[in-house]
Amino acid sequence: MLQLTDVTVRYGGTAAVDDVSLDLDPGHVLAVLGPSGCGKSTLLRAVAGLEPLDAGAVAWDGADLAGVPTHKRGFALMFQDGQLFGHLTVARNVAYALRLRRMPSARVAARVAELLELVGLAGYGDRLPGTLSGGERQRVALARALAVEPRLILLDEPLSALDATLRERLAGDLRSILRAAGTTALLVTHDHEEAFALADRLAVMRHGRVVQSGEIDEVWRAPVDEETALFLGYARVLRGDAAARVLSEAALPVAHAVALRRSALVVDPAGGLRARVESARVTPEQVRLVVVADGVGPVDAVAPLGSRVSPGDAVGLRVDVTRLAVLPITAGG
Amino acid sequence: MSPGARGRVHRPPGRHGRARHGRAGRRVAGLLLLAAGPVLVLGVLFVLPVTGMIAEGFWVDGRFAPGAVLEVLSRPRVHRVAWFTVWTSGVATLLAVVLGLPAAYALHRLALPGRSAVRAALLVPFVLPTVVVGVAFRQLLGEGGPLGFLGLDGTPVAILCGLVFFNVAVVVRTVGVAWESLDSRPGQAAAALGASPWQVLRTVTLPALRPAIVGAASIVFLFCATAFGIVLTLGGVRYATVETEIYLLTTTIFDLQAAAALSVLQIVVVLVLLAVAARLRATPDPTAQRVVAPARVVRRSDAPVVLATVLVLAAMLLPILTLVLGSLSVGDGWGLDNYRALTTAGDDQALLVPVTTALATSLRTAVDATWMALLVGVTVSVLVTRRSHSAAERRLRSGLDGFFMLPLGVSAVTLGFGFLITLDEPPLDLRDSPLLVPMAQALVALPLVVRTLTPVLGGVDDRQRQAAASLGASAWRTFVTVDLPVAWKPMLAAGGFAFAASLGEFGATSFLARDTSPTLPVVIFRLIGHPGEMNYGMALAASVVLATVTALVMLAVERLRVPGVGAF
Numbered sequence: 091m092l093q094l095t096d097v098t099v100r101y102g103g104t105a106a107v108d109d110v111s112l113d114l115d116p117g118h119v120l121a122v123l124g125p126s127g128c129g130k131s132t133l134l135r136a137v138a139g140l141e142p143l144d145a146g147a148v149a150w151d152g153a154d155l156a157g158v159p160t161h162k163r164g165f166a167l168m169f170q171d172g173q174l175f176g177h178l179t180v181a182r183n184v185a186y187a188l189r190l191r192r193m194p195s196a197r198v199a200a201r202v203a204e205l206l207e208l209v210g211l212a213g214y215g216d217r218l219p220g221t222l223s224g225g226e227r228q229r230v231a232l233a234r235a236l237a238v239e240p241r242l243i244l245l246d247e248p249l250s251a252l253d254a255t256l257r258e259r260l261a262g263d264l265r266s267i268l269r270a271a272g273t274t275a276l277l278v279t280h281d282h283e284e285a286f287a288l289a290d291r292l293a294v295m296r297h298g299r300v301v302q303s304g305e306i307d308e309v310w311r312a313p314v315d316e317e318t319a320l321f322l323g324y325a326r327v328l329r330g331d332a333a334a335r336v337l338s339e340a341a342l343p344v345a346h347a348v349a350l351r352r353s354a355l356v357v358d359p360a361g362g363l364r365a366r367v368e369s370a371r372v373t374p375e376q377v378r379l380v381v382v383a384d385g386v387g388p389v390d391a392v393a394p395l396g397s398r399v400s401p402g403d404a405v406g407l408r409v410d411v412t413r414l415a416v417l418p419i420t421a422g423g
Numbered sequence: 424m425s426p427g428a429r430g431r432v433h434r435p436p437g438r439h440g441r442a443r444h445g446r447a448g449r450r451v452a453g454l455l456l457l458a459a460g461p462v463l464v465l466g467v468l469f470v471l472p473v474t475g476m477i478a479e480g481f482w483v484d485g486r487f488a489p490g491a492v493l494e495v496l497s498r499p500r501v502h503r504v505a506w507f508t509v510w511t512s513g514v515a516t517l518l519a520v521v522l523g524l525p526a527a528y529a530l531h532r533l534a535l536p537g538r539s540a541v542r543a544a545l546l547v548p549f550v551l552p553t554v555v556v557g558v559a560f561r562q563l564l565g566e567g568g569p570l571g572f573l574g575l576d577g578t579p580v581a582i583l584c585g586l587v588f589f590n591v592a593v594v595v596r597t598v599g600v601a602w603e604s605l606d607s608r609p610g611q612a613a614a615a616l617g618a619s620p621w622q623v624l625r626t627v628t629l630p631a632l633r634p635a636i637v638g639a640a641s642i643v644f645l646f647c648a649t650a651f652g653i654v655l656t657l658g659g660v661r662y663a664t665v666e667t668e669i670y671l672l673t674t675t676i677f678d679l680q681a682a683a684a685l686s687v688l689q690i691v692v693v694l695v696l697l698a699v700a701a702r703l704r705a706t707p708d709p710t711a712q713r714v715v716a717p718a719r720v721v722r723r724s725d726a727p728v729v730l731a732t733v734l735v736l737a738a739m740l741l742p743i744l745t746l747v748l749g750s751l752s753v754g755d756g757w758g759l760d761n762y763r764a765l766t767t768a769g770d771d772q773a774l775l776v777p778v779t780t781a782l783a784t785s786l787r788t789a790v791d792a793t794w795m796a797l798l799v800g801v802t803v804s805v806l807v808t809r810r811s812h813s814a815a816e817r818r819l820r821s822g823l824d825g826f827f828m829l830p831l832g833v834s835a836v837t838l839g840f841g842f843l844i845t846l847d848e849p850p851l852d853l854r855d856s857p858l859l860v861p862m863a864q865a866l867v868a869l870p871l872v873v874r875t876l877t878p879v880l881g882g883v884d885d886r887q888r889q890a891a892a893s894l895g896a897s898a899w900r901t902f903v904t905v906d907l908p909v910a911w912k913p914m915l916a917a918g919g920f921a922f923a924a925s926l927g928e929f930g931a932t933s934f935l936a937r938d939t940s941p942t943l944p945v946v947i948f949r950l951i952g953h954p955g956e957m958n959y960g961m962a963l964a965a966s967v968v969l970a971t972v973t974a975l976v977m978l979a980v981e982r983l984r985v986p987g988v989g990a991f
Contacts, residue, residue, distance in 0.1 A: 175613075176631075
């Protein structure tokens with residue numbers, strides 16, 4: 091089990107990672123989610139032993155790893171762009187760690203074949219990395235990282251260099267591969283979709299600090315503050331009277347602030363909230379609206395595909411309670 | 424991605440086919456027109472003399488008689504000379520690489536105090552006049568020298584030391600610049616996969632540096648195999664390489680056939696080596712920014728590398744130090760007498776002009792050689808780095824690139840002698856032209872200019888030029904807007920480099936300089952050859968002066984911080 095206790099890494103005067111504590115149980119995948127520059131990559135490099143700590147400890151099963159160099163930690167690191175060795179074939183890349191351990195070549199060959207099968211690249215062994223697509227390269231990088239069954243795999247934005255469709259497909263594959271191998275993984279990313287696709291636990295990081303952590307759906311359902319909510323994909327945060335108006339419509343207890351996803355308000359003639367449509371845009375799934383609601387102000391809403399709504403129309407709205415989150419902040423916060 | 428595939432524009436075939444053909448034809452024609460100037464210059468001043476020299480051997484009394492040349496190549500002495508050239512160059516290359524690698528790492532990756540000054544100082548030996556280095560090593564290893572007890576004077580070991588001294592800098596530069604911009608993440612990925620620092624070096628770092636290392640090694644081998652002044656001063660007649668043998672055969676024995684045969688042999692070997700070096704030279708990817716890794720804080724585990732670097736530096740400082748001390752020693756004491764004597768013509772009238780006059784001649788000649796080398800070099804660099812639109816055009820450009828590298832490896836002696844025998848009748852009677860020596864020196868410096876500028880101009884993303892052109896800039900305007908801002912410093916650096924190389928040029932100059940207006944290296948060589956303690960002291964003092972001027976020029980060049988200078 092990986093334990094980070096009060097980990098701090100400074101660059102010059104500023105703390106890139108500031109007093110971070112996290113636990114990761116075997117077999118779980120933890121995503122550290124944060125905007126670029128929040129220190130998440132530094133945290134990952136610190137766990138790998140590539141950045142010296144200024145304070146705190148990284149421990150595995152209770153044993154402090156200070157002084158253990160990267161190559162003796164048994165943590166595989168997978169870079170954003172794979173970092174395959176360009177002068178080695180795919181098979182030699184995957185076999186890299188096995189050959190370092192002087193595994194007999196027959197067993198190496200068998201293991202490489204097994205791993206390439208696992209990542210869906212059987213028969214690619216003799217290719218050079220330069221001839222592969224971005225997605226294929228990431229798969230090879232994954233196979234290479236998994237080869238010696240590392241006790242922890244560290245993933246640095248493994249999908250963000252890929253285009254949207256490929257990302258979605260590889261995310262599913264990656265998740266099932268990690269599950270199948272039973273690997274413990276620490277993932278850092280700025281993309282909440284990537285985090286949801288791969289992880290079961292989530293830690294949100296900002297300005298070097300972890301502001302919230304927990305089971306992924308817990309964090310998602312109850313962001314601690316406005317910035318976290320927006321980062322997790324909530325579209326708007328309402329405060330004061332506007333928040334009270336929406337919550338009362340949803341028959342929820344009054345609170346100071348509420349975060350709404352884009353689809354929290356749905357056009358429904360029977361809905362109690364009256365609004366006027368400002369703009370409407372058709373997407374493949376639904377019609378997305380911006381409306382000005384009475385007592386609330388400008389908010390997002392959706393209508394089912396095919397509904398005839400145009401700017402200027404007066405509509406009724408109902409609230410979908412599964413698509414909003416009450417924020418635990420008060421008027422001062 | 425291959426350089427050719429990058430940025431290739433796919434246009435649908437068909438209607439525009441003919442127009443495209445016409446345009447491509449015009450492009451190639453324009454290219455040829457621009458190339459005409461430099462090609463003509465190199466043709467008249469290089470190809471003509473060299474072929475003239477070679478033809479001298481193949482035509483006897485107006486008849487083509489290649490048999491004599493073949494006979495020369497079967498002589499036992501020629502075999503000995505060729506073998507001596509190959510093994511000394513091979514060993515010197517190996518030593519230069521082995522000694523240069525730790526220094527390349529320490530000076531380009533570690534945050535050592537004063538490393539930029541050391542890097543600049545390391546560049547000095549490379550442009551130091553060969554004659555000066557020869558004198559310095561004789562002073563160091565000769566009887567009464569600090570290392571005289573080793574008895575190395577006049578042995579092949581002395582020649583090896585001299586060759587290594589010259590070329591360590593080339594390895595440090597070429598490999599260091601590559602090492603500096605080497606991405607550290609593959610190494611980290613390997614470490615995370617369980618590779619120890621030594622295993623990372625062996626399996627990731629060295630393979631990534633292989634092009635730079637092999638490239639540097641092939642260039643060093645080339646320099647060693649064609650070294651002239653150093654072998655002549657340290658080896659005398661006893662140990663001859665192909666280059667000094669050509670000199671001996673032409674100037675003393677007047678056996679032009681044998682000289683021509685050896686020239687042909689040398690040119691063939693050089694062509695092969697240049698082709699190897701060109702293949703291995705990494706093509707800069709214009710779309711990728713060159714990232715210089717920040718220097719790492721020195722750790723205790725770096726001690727062996729730092730120690731090795733310090734030892735190499737000390738070993739390189741030793742001959743220079745001995746030279747300076749020797750120039751200051753007068754009789755039993757110290758004094759500046761040797762320097763004062765530089766205004767005279769030496770004991771027994773060893774020289775026709777005072778040394779100071781020779782220095783003035785050298786400076787004037789080097790200025791002329793510099794502008795010539797820059798004029799041709801910039802044109803060539805622009806030509807060969809422009810993006811090619813067709814395979815024919817690309818072949819043409821890379822052919823030109825290789826063509827202008829030729830002077831790098833062809834014997835300066837062959838060139839010098841060729842000048843004498845081919846440029847001696849109208850319309851090309853240049854024997855009495857004051858520009859003859861500068862022209863020969865400019866040719867020797869030309870590859871240095873081209874090698875400094877092409878990585879810079881090739882590193883400019885062509886889309887920048889396309890953007891400028893699409894905004895209405897003419898070709899000239901595009902050059903001023905896009906290329907000049909990144910290239911002016913390298914141009915200045917290349918100019919300084921060419922100036923320093925011209926100052927020290929000895930091989931070709933020794934043939935061409937008239938007795939009444941010799942350059943400083945020629946004078947130094949003449950002084951060593953003349954008996955008399957005063958003359959030797961003057962040679963030492965003149966060497967120090969020449970080395971100081973060269974060093975100052977190179978320090979100024981280093982201040983421009985152009986990574987490509989001295990890297991091949």
